[in-house]
Amino acid sequence: MNVQTPSLDIRHYINGHLVDVFQTMLSMKATPVADGQPPTFSERVTGSVGFGGNTVTGAVYLHLSAEFANRITAGMLGLPPDEAIGETDINDVIGECTNMLAGGLKSALCDKGHDCAVSTPAIIRGTSFVIESPQDVQHELLVFNHDGSGFAVEVHIKFNQTN
Amino acid sequence: MPIKILSVDDSRTIRLIVGRSLRPYDCILCEAANGEEGLAVAVREKPDIILLDVTMPVMDGVTMLTKLKEDPELKAIPVIMLTAESGRDNVIHIARLGVRDYLVKPFKEDQLIDKVGRVVALKKKETAAPAAASVPI
Numbered sequence: 001m002n003v004q005t006p007s008l009d010i011r012h013y014i015n016g017h018l019v020d021v022f023q024t025m026l027s028m029k030a031t032p033v034a035d036g037q038p039p040t041f042s043e044r045v046t047g048s049v050g051f052g053g054n055t056v057t058g059a060v061y062l063h064l065s066a067e068f069a070n071r072i073t074a075g076m077l078g079l080p081p082d083e084a085i086g087e088t089d090i091n092d093v094i095g096e097c098t099n100m101l102a103g104g105l106k107s108a109l110c111d112k113g114h115d116c117a118v119s120t121p122a123i124i125r126g127t128s129f130v131i132e133s134p135q136d137v138q139h140e141l142l143v144f145n146h147d148g149s150g151f152a153v154e155v156h157i158k159f160n161q162t163n
Numbered sequence: 164m165p166i167k168i169l170s171v172d173d174s175r176t177i178r179l180i181v182g183r184s185l186r187p188y189d190c191i192l193c194e195a196a197n198g199e200e201g202l203a204v205a206v207r208e209k210p211d212i213i214l215l216d217v218t219m220p221v222m223d224g225v226t227m228l229t230k231l232k233e234d235p236e237l238k239a240i241p242v243i244m245l246t247a248e249s250g251r252d253n254v255i256h257i258a259r260l261g262v263r264d265y266l267v268k269p270f271k272e273d274q275l276i277d278k279v280g281r282v283v284a285l286k287k288k289e290t291a292a293p294a295a296a297s298v299p300i
Contacts, residue, residue, distance in 0.1 A: 020269060021269045024269035024270065024271055025268075025269045025270075076176055076180070077176065077179060078183065089175070089176075092174055092175050092176045093176045095174065096174045096176050096177060096268075099174075099218070099247050099268075100247045100268045100269050102247070103218075103246065103247025103248045103249075103268065104247065104248075104249065106247075106248055106250065107248045107249045107250030107253060108250070109250075110248075110250035110251070110252050110253060111250050111251050111252075115252065117218075118218055118247075118248070119218075120173065120218060120219070120220050
């Protein structure tokens with residue numbers, strides 16, 4: 001049975017937490033785009049971190065264009081913004097950003113009584129893919145903008161009633 | 164004598180940020196990418212302080228901390244946990260394991276320096292003396 005937690009507004013939480021992660025780690029101002037259309041990318045980099053426990057399971061995805069992922073990595077590593085950076089470094093930075101998003105959400109869930117653990121990050125790269133989940137999984141897509149670059153956070157979450 | 168600091172994190176990015184934050188200070192930075200490597204480096208280097216991530220492959224931070232506290236040679240080394248998880252229960256849990264402090268990601272570099280500086284005496288590196296001015300004979 002799927003159970004909602006009215007006391008945790010996932011969209012509100014992620015909106016605030018992403019802005020904080022970008023401001024604190026990258027000195028970048030990210031702006032939530034209300035009811036924004038999902039951005040399209042010719043080449044996409046997606047960070048993913050799963051979480052799971054007795055009463056909740058899910059995953060957090062951070063979707064970026066390859067160009068913006070490069071720019072974020074340069075910012076985090078203190079390199080010029082247009083410097084070409086290797087995939088290993090980009091994967092590490094995007095994985096760590098996703099980890100911070102998921103870690104924050106995990107903490108908020110734990111504080112509401114949904115104890116869970118997070119996975120280590122994984123990176124997906126491609127030109128055209130969608131992440132699907134079963135129908136009973138709550139699906140939230142949040143769109144953001146920084147300096148003309150659109151990006152998105154996707155949260156898949158399922159609350160399970162325990163007996 | 165420089166302070167010896169061990170940074171244990173599976174993210175090279177975080178280890179790089181730690182190194183960048185500490186660059187102005189007179190310290191030696193050792194690194195490890197997981198708890199297992201971290202224990203080996205701790206045995207070899209006997210650091211003055213350990214900065215320890217929680218979620219890592221191979222051996223996580225909580226397991227490494229538990230093993231550290233079981234080792235008479237290592238248990239006195241102060242540990243600051245770096246964690247993306249700020250939840251109340253998580254904080255209570257890691258506090259019970261005997262950490263000196265914790266820092267929640269995302270963090271600013273000056274927050275890290277502040278936390279480390281409360282545990283060990285960080286001293287700024289002495290800047291090189293300016294080259295002597297040439298004096299006409």
